[in-house]
Amino acid sequence: MAELYTQAGFAADTAAEPLALADFLAAPGNATSVLLEPDARLEGLVPHLGQLERIVIRFPKFNDGRGYSLAARLRLHHGYQGVLRATGDVLIDQVQYFFRQGFDELLISHAPTLKRLKDNPAPVHHVFGQADVPGRDAAPAFGHAYSWRRASP
Amino acid sequence: MYRYDEFDHAFVTARVAEYSDQVKRRVSGELTEEQFRPLRLMNGVYLQLHAYMLRIAIPYGTLNARQMRRLARIARVYDKGYGHFTTRQNIQFNWPALSDTPAILQELAEVEMHAIQTSGNCIRNVTADHFAGATVDEVADPRPYAEILRQWSSLHPEFSYLPRKFKIAVTASEADRAAIQVHDIGLHLKRNAAGETGFAVYAGGGQGRTPMVAKLVNPFVAERDLLSYVTAIMRVYNLYGRRDNKYKARIKILVHEIGLDAFRNEVDAEWAMIRDSELVLPEADVRAIQSYFAPPMLQDRPEGILVLADAFQRSAAFKAWVRQNCDEHVHPDHAIVTISLKAIGAVPGDASAEQMDVVADLAERFGHDEIRVSHEQNLVLPHVAKADLPAVHEMLARHGLAESNAGLISDIIACPGLDYCALATARSIPVAQAISTRFADLEYQREIGELKVKISGCINACGHHHVGHIGILGIEKRGEEHYQVTLGGAADAATAVGEIVGPGFSAEELPEKIEVIVSTYMSNRASKEERFIDYVRRAGLTPFKQALYGTVGEAA
Numbered sequence A: 001m002a003e004l005y006t007q008a009g010f011a012a013d014t015a016a017e018p019l020a021l022a023d024f025l026a027a028p029g030n031a032t033s034v035l036l037e038p039d040a041r042l043e044g045l046v047p048h049l050g051q052l053e054r055i056v057i058r059f060p061k062f063n064d065g066r067g068y069s070l071a072a073r074l075r076l077h078h079g080y081q082g083v084l085r086a087t088g089d090v091l092i093d094q095v096q097y098f099f100r101q102g103f104d105e106l107l108i109s110h111a112p113t114l115k116r117l118k119d120n121p122a123p124v125h126h127v128f129g130q131a132d133v134p135g136r137d138a139a140p141a142f143g144h145a146y147s148w149r150r151a152s153p
Numbered sequence B: 001m002y003r004y005d006e007f008d009h010a011f012v013t014a015r016v017a018e019y020s021d022q023v024k025r026r027v028s029g030e031l032t033e034e035q036f037r038p039l040r041l042m043n044g045v046y047l048q049l050h051a052y053m054l055r056i057a058i059p060y061g062t063l064n065a066r067q068m069r070r071l072a073r074i075a076r077v078y079d080k081g082y083g084h085f086t087t088r089q090n091i092q093f094n095w096p097a098l099s100d101t102p103a104i105l106q107e108l109a110e111v112e113m114h115a116i117q118t119s120g121n122c123i124r125n126v127t128a129d130h131f132a133g134a135t136v137d138e139v140a141d142p143r144p145y146a147e148i149l150r151q152w153s154s155l156h157p158e159f160s161y162l163p164r165k166f167k168i169a170v171t172a173s174e175a176d177r178a179a180i181q182v183h184d185i186g187l188h189l190k191r192n193a194a195g196e197t198g199f200a201v202y203a204g205g206g207q208g209r210t211p212m213v214a215k216l217v218n219p220f221v222a223e224r225d226l227l228s229y230v231t232a233i234m235r236v237y238n239l240y241g242r243r244d245n246k247y248k249a250r251i252k253i254l255v256h257e258i259g260l261d262a263f264r265n266e267v268d269a270e271w272a273m274i275r276d277s278e279l280v281l282p283e284a285d286v287r288a289i290q291s292y293f294a295p296p297m298l299q300d301r302p303e304g305i306l307v308l309a310d311a312f313q314r315s316a317a318f319k320a321w322v323r324q325n326c327d328e329h330v331h332p333d334h335a336i337v338t339i340s341l342k343a344i345g346a347v348p349g350d351a352s353a354e355q356m357d358v359v360a361d362l363a364e365r366f367g368h369d370e371i372r373v374s375h376e377q378n379l380v381l382p383h384v385a386k387a388d389l390p391a392v393h394e395m396l397a398r399h400g401l402a403e404s405n406a407g408l409i410s411d412i413i414a415c416p417g418l419d420y421c422a423l424a425t426a427r428s429i430p431v432a433q434a435i436s437t438r439f440a441d442l443e444y445q446r447e448i449g450e451l452k453v454k455i456s457g458c459i460n461a462c463g464h465h466h467v468g469h470i471g472i473l474g475i476e477k478r479g480e481e482h483y484q485v486t487l488g489g490a491a492d493a494a495t496a497v498g499e500i501v502g503p504g505f506s507a508e509e510l511p512e513k514i515e516v517i518v519s520t521y522m523s524n525r526a527s528k529e530e531r532f533i534d535y536v537r538r539a540g541l542t543p544f545k546q547a548l549y550g551t552v553g554e555a556a
């Protein structure tokens, strides 16, 4: 059973089933969520971003990193402000990368990952070196800036 | 050099704690080897043929004495008393116990070192010219930019699951000692006509089974745009690089398949979106990082000239060493010293704990506490007063470190090969030893002149054989080790992939065949000034084929 994990911990999944991108583009209507595969092209979707509450990006394998770049383009290029969800092969060691990259929630089915997250909170490092990633919890202690701009002791 | 602040300390400490926990879970059986594999790889721990191997990052090849001594200590306490310097300016330990690896990483963290991103499909250790900050022929020290890229790329959330590993190199010199054109991204620091600093950006170079020389993607990207431009390339590659076939996943294949123009268009479109974003690199940031790399305060030591003249009189060996292993320094009273890790018959790139300690001592006493690792698997003391060279040489000679062969035929690059590597199809170390022993006569080596021999134990080409003036690739043929020879490769400003000269040779035949190749050059070169590589470029492979096989048409 997949469970929803957010930066605030586990949460109930009340979201509606997202439309596949092709179905959404064929008839956007007033649908509010869409599912992107890693090879999705965003051009057709961009004019409709305003109506979307949730974009779900699928990670078929944990080591297929394309979804991170899709997230970057949505947040940074197109100013998408709605919820970003990762689904698929979401494992413990990527949790911090997802949050750092601007994902809000992760739909997790991997049993050992669920167990670990229940035993301990996610291992979030509050130290990163990038300034341009959209994650909203970014490194409070060091500000949202390059590692080299932080104050030295 | 760059010094850790509280951020870096917190960063590596958190990583060591996390990894210690993972090893504990592996040892207790909670994690299977399959689950543990990506975790250990992220910390530089490989499983090799006989044991685990730990690869430690030496950013842009720069070390201080304290760090070198720590490496010596690790070699002594946790390994068999030596370490292996690699063509990526890293060091590898070949025999650590898995259960010791957290302790080793802890020891490294204490001296501001780690093994993060020395493996996996992420941006690997950023390499730079090993003479950086000392050589006369550079526009500026390229290492501050390598450091900026290192910090920016460390645990980058977007670029940690790329289609394949990714290697970036930076040079600031026309001589290009960093081999930037065989990297995924090569950066050549330049000044434009207006005197502004920027980079010629190359992409899509690489070795392996499909060697390619990098293409010039942009002739001048301004300093402020460095990170946005590199990010644009990374994002295009991350999205469109092939993920269906591991052998076609490097950026070189993407550039090749869609073509340079289409690739450049994609990069430019992406760049246009992010050029004026957070990624702008203000001059103040660059200056701040540059201050970590301020050159040492070098005293005038005009007595150096006389000291050398006198020492040359007394020792021909010393004179030969200075001629071959010392390069011109920006300060005329100083020199850049290359410490050869290629003693005749030794394992290329290996250094014993004792040798590491000696180099650390010399760096402290005579070298302003700086050591470099070169991608040619040698060590470098970048700032030594000429007046101190006799003392340095004497100490090196006492510890088997004074081989006067930098750039000569016995200065061989070789990958670990079948002696260690699980992917190997043939041995490379014994082949390197046999060739270096065959050409042991230093007089003859000098007569031959510059000649770069590079050996790989399989098609992955970690020994850079494609770009060796003489390249040797070990393959397996009917259960036997067999060696294919290429000629004409180069990894400098005129980077080229070597051409296969003909059917390969057995390990026993090989040294003699190399001798035939060298003799062919020696008897046909226009003059001593025509280097081996120049001659191959001029005459092509025909004279070599004739000498090796008797006929010309036979080549397979």
Ligand code: SF4
Residues within 6 Å of the ligand: B415, B416, B417, B418, B421, B422, B423, B424, B425, B456, B457, B458, B459, B460, B461, B462, B463
């Ligand atoms: S070239 Fe092949 S044998 Fe040599 S180190 Fe690389 S993978 Fe191993």
